[in-house]
Amino acid sequence: MSLWGGRFTGKVDPVMEQFNASMRFDQRMWEADIRGSQTYARALALSGVVSVDEGTWLVEGLEKVADEWRRGAFIVHHSDEDIHTANERRLTELVGSALGGRLHTGRSRNDQVATDARLFVRGECSRIGGLLKELISVCVNRALAEKHALMPGFTHLQNAQPIRWAHFLLGHAFAWQHHADKLQQLQANLNRLPLGSGALAGNPFNVDRTFMAKDLAFDKPIPNSLYAVGDRDFIADFLSWAALAMVHFSRISEDLIIYSSQQFAFVRLADAYSTGSSLMPQKKNPDSLELIRGKAGRVFGNHAAFMMTMKGLPSTYNKDLQEDKEPLFDSIDTLDGCIKILTGVLSTLEINETNMKKGLSFDMLATDIAEYLVRKKVPFRETHHIAGQAIKLAEDRKISVNKLTVNDFKSLHSAFDEDIANIWDFERSVETRNAYGGTSLSSVLVQIQELKQWLGEG
Numbered sequence: 001m002s003l004w005g006g007r008f009t010g011k012v013d014p015v016m017e018q019f020n021a022s023m024r025f026d027q028r029m030w031e032a033d034i035r036g037s038q039t040y041a042r043a044l045a046l047s048g049v050v051s052v053d054e055g056t057w058l059v060e061g062l063e064k065v066a067d068e069w070r071r072g073a074f075i076v077h078h079s080d081e082d083i084h085t086a087n088e089r090r091l092t093e094l095v096g097s098a099l100g101g102r103l104h105t106g107r108s109r110n111d112q113v114a115t116d117a118r119l120f121v122r123g124e125c126s127r128i129g130g131l132l133k134e135l136i137s138v139c140v141n142r143a144l145a146e147k148h149a150l151m152p153g154f155t156h157l158q159n160a161q162p163i164r165w166a167h168f169l170l171g172h173a174f175a176w177q178h179h180a181d182k183l184q185q186l187q188a189n190l191n192r193l194p195l196g197s198g199a200l201a202g203n204p205f206n207v208d209r210t211f212m213a214k215d216l217a218f219d220k221p222i223p224n225s226l227y228a229v230g231d232r233d234f235i236a237d238f239l240s241w242a243a244l245a246m247v248h249f250s251r252i253s254e255d256l257i258i259y260s261s262q263q264f265a266f267v268r269l270a271d272a273y274s275t276g277s278s279l280m281p282q283k284k285n286p287d288s289l290e291l292i293r294g295k296a297g298r299v300f301g302n303h304a305a306f307m308m309t310m311k312g313l314p315s316t317y318n319k320d321l322q323e324d325k326e327p328l329f330d331s332i333d334t335l336d337g338c339i340k341i342l343t344g345v346l347s348t349l350e351i352n353e354t355n356m357k358k359g360l361s362f363d364m365l366a367t368d369i370a371e372y373l374v375r376k377k378v379p380f381r382e383t384h385h386i387a388g389q390a391i392k393l394a395e396d397r398k399i400s401v402n403k404l405t406v407n408d409f410k411s412l413h414s415a416f417d418e419d420i421a422n423i424w425d426f427e428r429s430v431e432t433r434n435a436y437g438g439t440s441l442s443s444v445l446v447q448i449q450e451l452k453q454w455l456g457e458g
């Protein structure tokens with residue numbers, strides 16, 4: 001039996017019944033729904049709508065329903081429109097309709113679903129935060145183990161300056177850390193309770209909403225019932241967070257796809273995260289990373305889709321809001337998969353230091369030539385120009401810039417001396433960038449230390 005059959009005489013079109021139902025996907029919120037109902041049962045007992053004993057029986061009955069879900073023994077009925085209907089139906093079967101029929105007193109599925117969704121998203125924030133920490137941990141440990149490897153750093157994907165491979169890794173790890181912090185803020189922001197708002201106008205049985213907030217570990221009840229039942233900002237925020245997280249994962253994927261190509265060959269993906277070609281026997285493709293890059297579009301789409309759903313809705317609850325769930329669940333599942341795969345890729349790939357070194361060319365030290373002159377008190381604007389002339393001179397002679405003689409350099413500026421020869425050392429170049437945040441070994445170790453502390457490993 002549906003929860004709302006009283007005023008209807010005609011039968012619902014079976015296609016409409018299917019169309020309306022959300023049980024197929026919202027059953028994954030079963031636990032949040034039980035917890036919310038248990039709290040509501042306690043509040044009903046406190047306000048005297050049910051006796052203390054009845055309150056206890058309701059809570060215990062709901063625990064039995066939870067147990068069935070946990071054991072995979074819950075049997076979904078065709079008539080279970082959504083998870084709220086299903087749990088209440090089963091509770092009533094277990095405790096009898098005289099008692100079970102009282103649970104929903106003063107409550108609506110509107111304040112119920114808004115509460116369940118918050119509880120559910122809160123749990124997912126913690127779980128996904130944990131996955132992110134694992135990913136960051138893998139990245140940081142890898143940076144520590146491979147702190148000596150040097151590689152070309154790029155801007156515009158053109159050779160720029162030598163950097164440490166560890167510095168590259170940490171560059172991504174810090175983006176993830178920042179994003180993990182944002183997830184925590186998001187989680188803290190959603191800790192406000194809709195329950196006790198009724199369908200829209202409020203609760204007529206004086207349930208203690210502050211008690212319920214505490215019971216469910218929320219900070220406080222939402223102060224306006226219309227707002228409480230119609231607000232889904234926490235879902236939009238989560239979907240937007242997820243979209244940006246995927247942008248980050250997509251960007252490191254792109255880096256590694258490029259670095260694993262034969263032209264670069266800086267890294268080699270483990271077989272476990274690669275696939276072959278049905279036609280070309282030599283192929284080893286980075287499908288894992290390409291899928292992550294591809295799925296970023298899908299998660300962005302989920303955010304855009306839900307923004308379109310919310311836009312233009314009149315105040316309070318509208319059934320359109322049921323359309324929050326599928327994008328939400330899809331983004332959660334996609335993120336879950338992507339973080340796990342990326343963690344796997346990063347913990348198993350092999351780097352090829354020889355190829356990374358081969359990628360370094362002496363013109364990547366042009367900035368170091370300018371800096372050499374700066375240290376001899378020549379103004380930087382001038383030195384930049386002179387270093388450019390040195391590169392051009394070498395280019396014209398079709399030689400590498402490190403093959404220019406001291407006299408060649410002296411012809412460009414009198415401040416050049418024999419010690420210009422010390423410039424042609426990539427390690428030295430990297431080690432000069434030792435201000436906080438730079439790519440020198442000491443700066444990289446500080447970064448590792450910072451992240452380890454944040455991870456609680458330091």
Ligand code: ARG
Pocket residue numbers: 022026082109110113317319321322
């Ligand atoms: N399944 C619904 C949802 O996800 C529950 C709320 C239904 N409320 C209502 N007034 N029909 O939004």
